[in-house]
Amino acid sequence: MSVDQLTDAAGEDENTIAQAVTTTAAAAGSYPVAPGYRLNVRSGPGTGYAVVRVLPEGSRVQIICQTSGTRVSGPYGTSSVWDNIGSGQYVSDAYVRTGSDGYVAPRC
Numbered sequence: 001m002s003v004d005q006l007t008d009a010a011g012e013d014e015n016t017i018a019q020a021v022t023t024t025a026a027a028a029g030s031y032p033v034a035p036g037y038r039l040n041v042r043s044g045p046g047t048g049y050a051v052v053r054v055l056p057e058g059s060r061v062q063i064i065c066q067t068s069g070t071r072v073s074g075p076y077g078t079s080s081v082w083d084n085i086g087s088g089q090y091v092s093d094a095y096v097r098t099g100s101d102g103y104v105a106p107r108c
Contacts, residue, residue, distance in 0.1 A: 030060040031096050031104075034075040045069025045082035045090045045108075052089060061085045061096060065108035077101060084108050 033039045038057055042049040046069040055061070062085060069082040074094030081093035081103065098104045 030062045031098050033057075033059045033061065033091075034095050034097065037075070037095055039091055039095050041085065041089045041091055043088050043090070045084075047072065049090070055091070061091060063096075063098070063105040065106045066093065066103050067108040 033055055036057060039055040039059065040051045041053045041055060043052050045067050048070065061083065063083045064086070065084045066081050067084065067090075068080045069090070070092075071078060071080040072092040072094045074092060076094050076097060079092065079094040079101070082090045083093050083096055083098075083105070084090055
């Protein structure tokens with residue numbers, strides 16, 4: 001194998017590694033909704049806010065920031081943490097598998 005071939009092979013490996021890291025980072029930035037649940041997305045951090053849409057079963061969410069709100073019991077415990085997943089879109093953290101009982105994103 002020539003030096004040029006080794007350099008090309010190393011470049012391909014670097015690209016493959018970079019793509020894997022990017023894919024892993026994207027997956028780590030989103031969290032699954034509890035299996036078997038359709039999740040209400042509300043206009044604010046509480047059950048008194050209007051439902052703006054419903055996430056289908058098997059959804060994943062990206063959490064922009066988190067804040068406190070109405071205390072909710074769900075498959076992942078009881079929590080007053082609400083996840084902001086978009087402008088005017090909040091879901092109860094009790095239905096999102098973040099791997100933590102506390103905050104995993106900046107506070108809103």
